[in-house]
Amino acid sequence: MFESLSGFFKDKMAPAESRTDDLNHLQVATCALLLEAAHADDDFTGEEEETIARMVGSRFGLDAEQTSELLHVADEERQKSGDLYQFARLINDSFTHPRKLAVLELLWQVVYNDGVLEAHEDALMHKMGTLLGVRHEELMALKLKVKRSGS
Numbered sequence: 001m002f003e004s005l006s007g008f009f010k011d012k013m014a015p016a017e018s019r020t021d022d023l024n025h026l027q028v029a030t031c032a033l034l035l036e037a038a039h040a041d042d043d044f045t046g047e048e049e050e051t052i053a054r055m056v057g058s059r060f061g062l063d064a065e066q067t068s069e070l071l072h073v074a075d076e077e078r079q080k081s082g083d084l085y086q087f088a089r090l091i092n093d094s095f096t097h098p099r100k101l102a103v104l105e106l107l108w109q110v111v112y113n114d115g116v117l118e119a120h121e122d123a124l125m126h127k128m129g130t131l132l133g134v135r136h137e138e139l140m141a142l143k144l145k146v147k148r149s150g151s
Helices: 003-010 019-039 046-060 064-080 085-094 097-114 119-131 136-149
Strands: none
Touching (some): 019 046, 019 085, 019 097, 019 119, 046 064, 046 097, 085 097, 085 119
């Protein structure tokens, strides 16, 4: 299902030919951002990996094998990418404002997974908020929501 997605980013994110392809590309982009948030503190733990897998499986309605494959493809694309702009641009161009907020909420959950917000994680989140066109007040409201929930 996700094997063909690797070529997606190589083709400079050319428009997808079907709604299914669009959905798959958005899933890869979302997962790449989640993985980047998890790796931001240079301490990617098994607990973070499990948390992301649960989030992704639940949000996208995938079984364990599909989730694992999606995360593998997303991690490969994340590592090959020079920056996060291509992933954020795809989400920004394709998602409504409420869905962008939902992605940012997931990112805050990943960042706060270990209970500690480090400076570079906070900087990453501010960058993501800017790239997704979200107002600072909205980003901070999501941060407080996630922090209060203990995620």
